[in-house]
Amino acid sequence: xxxxxxxxxxxxxxxxxxxxxxxxxxxxxxxxxxxxxxxxxxxxxxxxxxxxxxxxxxxxxxxxxxxxxxxxxxxxxxxxxxxxxxxxxxxxxxxxxxxxxxxxxxxxx
Amino acid sequence: xxxxxxxxxxxxxxxxxxxxxxxxxxxxxxxxxxxxxxxxxxxxxxxxxxxxxxxxxxxxxxxxxxxxxxxxxxxxxxxxxxxxxxxxxxxxxxxxxxxxxxxxxxxxxxxxxxxxxxxxxxxxxxxxxxxxxxxxxxxxxxxxxxxxxxxxxxxxxxxxxxxxxxxxxxxxxxxxxxxxxxxxxxxxxxxxxxxxxxxxxxxxxxxxxxxxxxxxxxxxxxxxxxxxxxxxxxxxxxxxxxxxxxxxxxxxxxxxxxxxxxxxxxxxxxx
Numbered sequence: 001x002x003x004x005x006x007x008x009x010x011x012x013x014x015x016x017x018x019x020x021x022x023x024x025x026x027x028x029x030x031x032x033x034x035x036x037x038x039x040x041x042x043x044x045x046x047x048x049x050x051x052x053x054x055x056x057x058x059x060x061x062x063x064x065x066x067x068x069x070x071x072x073x074x075x076x077x078x079x080x081x082x083x084x085x086x087x088x089x090x091x092x093x094x095x096x097x098x099x100x101x102x103x104x105x106x107x108x109x
Numbered sequence: 110x111x112x113x114x115x116x117x118x119x120x121x122x123x124x125x126x127x128x129x130x131x132x133x134x135x136x137x138x139x140x141x142x143x144x145x146x147x148x149x150x151x152x153x154x155x156x157x158x159x160x161x162x163x164x165x166x167x168x169x170x171x172x173x174x175x176x177x178x179x180x181x182x183x184x185x186x187x188x189x190x191x192x193x194x195x196x197x198x199x200x201x202x203x204x205x206x207x208x209x210x211x212x213x214x215x216x217x218x219x220x221x222x223x224x225x226x227x228x229x230x231x232x233x234x235x236x237x238x239x240x241x242x243x244x245x246x247x248x249x250x251x252x253x254x255x256x257x258x259x260x261x262x263x264x265x266x267x268x269x270x271x272x273x274x275x276x277x278x279x280x281x282x283x284x285x286x287x288x289x290x291x292x293x294x295x296x297x298x299x300x301x302x303x304x305x306x307x308x309x310x311x312x313x314x315x316x317x318x319x320x321x322x323x324x325x326x327x328x329x330x331x332x333x334x335x336x337x338x339x340x341x342x343x344x345x346x347x348x349x350x351x352x353x354x355x356x357x358x359x360x361x362x363x364x365x366x367x368x369x370x371x372x373x374x375x376x377x378x379x380x
Contacts, residue, residue, distance in 0.1 A: 047306050051173075058234035061227070065319045068336060069300055071176060072230055074165040080173035082302040097234055099113050 023049050023082075030054040030073070033098035044088045044108040050081045060102060064093035067106065084108070111241070114231075114248035115255070121228050122256025124329040125220040128286055130260035132213045134267040135198050135279050141206060145214040152214075153221025160222050161229035174301035181301075183223050184294035190216035191287035192352055195280050199356045202363035259326075282330065284352040289332020291348035295341050296334070309336040 026048055029036040033056065042048045054060050057075040064070075067086075073079040083091075086108035095102025129146070136143045160167075168176040193212040197205055232249065235242045263282075270278050298304040314335040318324050327333035332345060 047302070049302075057237065059230045061231075065335070068296060068334060068338075071300070072164065072168075072227055074168065074230065075234075077165055077168065078173060079168060079176075080301075082300055082306060084306065085308055087308065096117060097113075097231055 023047050025049045025051055028052045028104075030056055030060050030095065030102065032056065033058075033060070033095065033101045035093075035095070035102055035104035038104040040104065040106045042084065042086065042106055042108050045085045047082060047084045048086075050083060052079045052081060053077075054079070059097060061096035062093060063096045064091060064106075066091040067093060069093070070096075111245050111248040114245045115252040117231055118228055118249040118252030119256050120252075120325060121224040121231075122253050123259060123325065124286075125217075125224045126256045126260030127263050127329055128220050128260075129217050130263035131267065131279060131282050131286070132194070132217055134264050134275075135194065135283075136213065137268065138275055138279065139198060139206075139209070141210060145210045146217065149214045149217040149221065153218045153225060156218065156222045157225030157229060161226040161233070164226060164230060171301070174303070177297040177301035178303065180223060181294035181297040183219050184290040184297070187216050187219045187223075188287045188290045188294070188348060190219065191283055191290070192355060195283050195287070195352050196355050196359045198276065199280055200359045200363060203359065280352070280356070284349055285331045286329075287352060288345050288349035289328075289330070292332040292334065292337070292341050292345040295344045296338075299338060299340065304340055307338050307340070310339050310342055312336050 024043060024046070026040055026042060028040060028050055030052065040050070052062055052071075052073055054073040054075060054077055059072060059074045062069065062071045062073060062079065062081060067083050069081055069083060071079055071081055083106065086106070088108050091106040091108065093104050093106060129149075133143050133146065136145070164176060167179055171178055190212045194209065194216060197203055197209040197212060228249070232242075232245065235245045267275060267278055267282075295304060299306050312335060317327060317333070317335065319328060319333065319335045324333065324335070334341065337345075
């Protein structure tokens with residue numbers, strides 16, 4: 001009983017460790033209503049964690065129809081958005097509050 | 110005029126306006142005076158301001174996915190309120206007018222908090238740009254009135270339906286909007302990595318793009334997604350089918366033997 005419980009706990013802990021270790025983190029910065037980098041290269045067929053830092057004092061909304069993602073990021077704050085697993089290709093995203101300048105794309109390779 | 114502001118406010122207003130249009134039409138059909146809406150508007154606006162003000166700190170919860178979790182919770186709650194609204198509207202045997210008012214008022218309030226907070230946050234971006242604040246507010250007001258006009262159009266279209274089919278139209282529309290809420294909430298939990306993330310089930314962008322006007326309307330009424338994931342589709346279908354099932358169960362449980370159930374609409378028509 002105790003052995004099986006230990007094995008179960010070990011399994012879940014190791015599975016979680018693998019899951020955490022396997023998710024790459026990609027950093028994006030919003031500065032003067034622009035994304036840096038504007039082209040984000042991510043591994044295809046894998047879940048990716050985007051860490052977006054809005055360094056502007058104004059809010060922004062990270063949005064992408066292709067990625068099915070939408071998130072408000074208030075001024076001077078950080079946000080996490082998980083994307084994927086994506087097939088190889090390009091997935092445009094934009095800052096909805098500054099649509100003319102805040103443009104970028106995720107490139108899955 | 111700032112076209113961006115018109116589009117953003119229109120998009121945020123559309124879904125809530127259509128939902129509120131349907132709820133007022135239900136209120137009208139079952140002869141409930143729409144006073145609950147004033148309460149909703151007051152609570153909705155104040156709560157949206159409060160939510161917008163605290164969104165910065167909420168976003169840091171649960172390792173920076175608090176926004177998704179809270180928004181998904183709001184949308185699941187709206188679904189619950191709409192499910193209750195559908196059952197209480199369809200089945201008059203329940204005779205729970207106060208509960209129906211409460212369910213409709215809660216759904217409208219929550220929808221306003223969800224959409225209103227994003228509108229408020231958008232305008233806070235103009236606080237440091239006073240020279241275009243007036244222009245942004247005017248443009249936003251145009252977006253708001255277009256959104257409200259669509260809601261009004263929805264209301265009048267439903268009211269124009271013959272009495273016999275009106276309730277079916279209301280329940281059907283409400284069911285699709287409610288299921289759309291669940292799909293959006295599920296999508297948010299996938300975005301937060303609280304639900305498993307998998308590849309898309311299909312891509313119907315070629316048939317109907319989410320960015321098009323019709324696509325936006327379909328998103329607001331049916332929760333349309335051009336590239337949905339399997340989890341989203343399954344939860345959507347379950348949420349959609351749960352409403353007629355709940356109505357059927359409520360009829361089964363509340364109907365006295367040998368006495369066919371009446372809808373609230375029909376009951377109110379009695380002398």
